Amino acid sequence: MTPVPTPKRILSGVQPSGKLHLGNYFGAIRQHIALQQEGICFYFIADYHALTTIDEATRRRLGTEKFKGPDRASTLREHVRDVALDYLALGLDPEKATFFRQSDVPEVAELAWIFSTVTNMGLLERAVSYKDKIDRGIEASVGLFYYPILMAADILIYRSHLVPVGEDQVQHLEMTRDIAGRFNRTFGEIFPIPNYRLDKVAKVPGIDGQKMSKSYGNTIEIFAEGKPLQKTVMSIVTDSTTVEDPKDPDKCNVFALYSLFANEEEKAALAERYRAGGMGFGEAKKQLLGKINDYFAPARQKRKELLANLDYVEEVLRKGAQKARAEAQRTMTLVREAVGMAPSPAG
Ligand code: ADP
Ligand code: TRP
Numbered sequence: 001m002t003p004v005p006t007p008k009r010i011l012s013g014v015q016p017s018g019k020l021h022l023g024n025y026f027g028a029i030r031q032h033i034a035l036q037q038e039g040i041c042f043y044f045i046a047d048y049h050a051l052t053t054i055d056e057a058t059r060r061r062l063g064t065e066k067f068k069g070p071d072r073a074s075t076l077r078e079h080v081r082d083v084a085l086d087y088l089a090l091g092l093d094p095e096k097a098t099f100f101r102q103s104d105v106p107e108v109a110e111l112a113w114i115f116s117t118v119t120n121m122g123l124l125e126r127a128v129s130y131k132d133k134i135d136r137g138i139e140a141s142v143g144l145f146y147y148p149i150l151m152a153a154d155i156l157i158y159r160s161h162l163v164p165v166g167e168d169q170v171q172h173l174e175m176t177r178d179i180a181g182r183f184n185r186t187f188g189e190i191f192p193i194p195n196y197r198l199d200k201v202a203k204v205p206g207i208d209g210q211k212m213s214k215s216y217g218n219t220i221e222i223f224a225e226g227k228p229l230q231k232t233v234m235s236i237v238t239d240s241t242t243v244e245d246p247k248d249p250d251k252c253n254v255f256a257l258y259s260l261f262a263n264e265e266e267k268a269a270l271a272e273r274y275r276a277g278g279m280g281f282g283e284a285k286k287q288l289l290g291k292i293n294d295y296f297a298p299a300r301q302k303r304k305e306l307l308a309n310l311d312y313v314e315e316v317l318r319k320g321a322q323k324a325r326a327e328a329q330r331t332m333t334l335v336r337e338a339v340g341m342a343p344s345p346a347g
Contacts, residue, residue: 011160013046016079021219023204023212041097089303104321112153152176187338238281246277261291
């Protein structure tokens with residue numbers, strides 16, 4: 001077995017697929033940032049993966065069925081830049097975590113190919129995200145089918161031990177463990193079998209009460225502010241209880257969102273006002289708006305500063321990629337040797 005170095009290696013990827021929202025923050029980003037204290041972190045922006053979904057993202061942005069090459073490219077570039085700005089503004093510290101663009105380490109695509117030769121079709125055919133698309137009658141690209149293999153390569157090329165993810169990614173992690181095991185049995189023990197850590201917050205509701213998601217158009221964006229943010233918060237769906245009537249906080253989307261920001265005392269105080277009656281949902285929404293504004297004020301400020309200094313952001317990604325790539329090349333030297341290839345041309 002490859003010895004597990006201490007501290008352990010933690011890795012996660014974020015798809016650059018649009019403006020990040022409160023679901024992404026409480027479901028993923030906050031945990032990623034907290035983990036910087038616990039190990040050696042690799043966080044990357046998954047632009048190779050995004051190529052499998054960019055059509056949809058571009059259509060959403062341009063509101064058209066047709067789009068041309070440059071629109072598609074500029075959408076991807078913009079989304080990558082947005083994720084970089086968002087993570088840095090929200091507290092990712094490039095001194096602590098290696099932060100980079102997935103495609104700046106092209107070795108990962110080579111490893112994915114090698115993995116594809118030890119992966120059965122059946123494993124990929126069981127992938128929920130692929131099956132979903134097929135069931136909905138959407139044409140799937142080979143890339144979408146291959147997505148879990150690239151994800152396994154992302155994780156294993158840095159020989160990661162821990163991958164913090166949301167529930168929707170658990171199946172991908174199980175596939176990664178499977179692929180690592182199969183590679184090790186075939187070619188020798190190169191990869192640690194990675195564990196995942198489920199992010200704690202279960203499901204952040206969107207403004208319509210369904211799970212908050214870009215694909216449902218029900219999000220509250222982390223970096224929205226002013227009138228647009230106010231409008232979104234005021235449009236959160238509530239039931240038709242009148243101002244006078246007592247209300248059940250546990251059945252209210254506004255209260256669920258407020259709870260993400262408030263401490264126990266504040267939650268108890270607002271719950272009490274719900275139950276007592278005499279408070280309209282408008283008042284609860286105002287309290288929620290206040291919380292969002294207070295909570296994200298420093299990050300908004302930081303994001304504006306970063307936006308005025310994009311060279312710095314690019315430099316962070318470039319340096320991150322250099323570190324990540326050196327590590328990936330070390331792994332590829334072992335892999336190429338193990339499968340019977342010449343030493344890597346790069347290394
Ligand atoms: P979206 O559904 O908006 O496309 P993604 O699938 O890109 O979001 O999710 C990115 C990360 O954010 C994942 O780790 C996912 O589990 C988490 N996440 C997204 N929406 C929510 C939500 N409503 N509640 C909790 N976590 C979420
Ligand atoms: N598939 C992940 C998502 O949609 C993004 C991702 C790509 C990822 N590669 C990864 C996450 C490796 C964790 C580890 O959220």
